[in-house]
Amino acid sequence: MTAIQVDDLTKQFGEVAANDGVTFDVESGEIFGYLGPNGAGKTTTIRLLLGLLKPTSGTAHVLGADIRDRKALTATKADIGYLPDTLGFDGRLTGHQTLDYFARLHGDERREELLELFDPPLDRAVETYSEGNRRMLGIVQAFMHDPKLVIMDEPTAGLDPLKQDRLHLFIEEERQAGKTLFFSSHTLSEVQRVCDRVGIIRNGRIVAHEEIETLLTQSGKEVWVHLAEPVNEKQFVTDEMIDVEVVENAVHFTYTGHIQGLLEHLVQFDNQDLEIGNPQLDTIFKHYYREEDTIPET
Template identity: 50%
Template sequence: MSDSSAPPIEVEGLTKYYGDVRGAEDLTFTVERGDIFGFLGPNGAGKSTAIRVLLGLLAPTEGDAWLFGNDVTDRAELLEAKRRLGYLPSDVAFYDRVSGEEILDYFGRIRGDDRREELLERFPVPLERDVKAYSSGNRQKLAIVATFMHDPDLAIMDEPTAGLDPLVQNEFYEFLDERQAQGKTSFLSSHVLSEVRRICDRVGIIREGRLIALEEVGELLAESGTVVHVRLAEEPPLEALEFPGVSSIDRDGDAYHLVLSREYDALVDRLHEYTVEDLEVREASLEDVFMHFYGGEDENEDEDVPDGDVEPAATDGGG
């Protein structure tokens, strides 16, 4: 049963295989009350697999997961947790031959709609029209209203701003900030790095089903330090520019790109040996951090799960 002191999300050794295909492996992390937690990784990394296990849509191969202290593999406990949950999937799908108002009426009867009118003012949609006539942006706004109108303590979201224009995206970010101020928790999967930097407190980075980083956003950026782009008259080999503090280095023609932990003196000493034609030094961005973990991988790779495991309904996780 729900424990008021339990974290909204707790995962320990969570593993999911589809036959011989790895979806997620040995994931361990905790999302505390009031967190806005970003779950990062390109398509195919295992983000959606982990979310489906949390929602009880998939059974884990090994490991455990809890929502508010409720075991997600126990049907009665999962139902108890879902009373406090809102779910916004990456592929929003509604019945096309019903109106937006009928959709919200349906979800409202299931779990409540205290914040419905307020949310419709912030994310307006043509309620009288059938959903088949909606643009992708209106479908996403309808899903946002359906997800949050019962004021859930925890929202689990998979690419929540897909299809939204920049103004609506900013409104959504402000809404999540307000939820956080009220002690509500948000967990979102995303590969939009500017979005993660804007709203998240902590991030988990997943690669090939494994969690490879779990840190506060600010700490992750601080550890990545400095990015240096330098063009030299000479053409030294990459190893000639390596020194303690350099975490990565590559070359494009006569331009060298280094990521280092603010070892400015060592950088100056090393560059003194060459003729510097151009030099740019800047603080690392979240994009730099991401490429450090994923450099060279195809972010458009398909998710490594069977199509039949994709959740079709917009907010089934909340009811």
């Protein structure tokens, strides 16, 4: 089943298309990473999915509800948790009162269990909270009614590394319990670590929509070579090598061809050391954010 189905979703703000024909889907029971730098259009997509913004054209279905059908979408929200990037809590309420407020709005079957993992100072007014404490309160609020789908916008922003790990682990457990998790991030390592699939958005357009594994294998190999002599770029570099960086005897590049071809090429040189590995997602990610004409096919 599809938890989120986005079809040609477009949102214009005046002349600017914050989302331009965005199309992707999120399966039930998966962790989907929505990746892009700040300003790429991630938050716009999320706010469209929640009916906070009206699409200029195209549409999306969230848990079966068309986002243009206000009534259906409102009813569906009982099964959705939302952790926004900016947490607009009522500052004069304490943490307890804030959670009581959200309990009245959407229920709180899991409040106590969540507070053992994420523990903001509940007796203090939220306006005195640190960024990390606000985020923890937001996490509890987003999961406390045990929703089927949780949409998170930069969920680890402001959390200390320990709590970030805790959230990643928690997300993983939720997925195993059958929940669908959609989260946006500009932090690649985070997405690579927890997500099953990823959508990459650039200037309002989806430039990749893949499983993480596929994305990694299709994106070639990351290679470091140390030669005995300074590298002669003209002789060494072939068409299959991209992102080539040469520093004296060492060369680092991404190889997009067959590995056999690379080895046959390398034996012509006096190799001192060699390392071939899968590229990190951020290496791949860089490709999508270089000039349009160098975007690799996926």
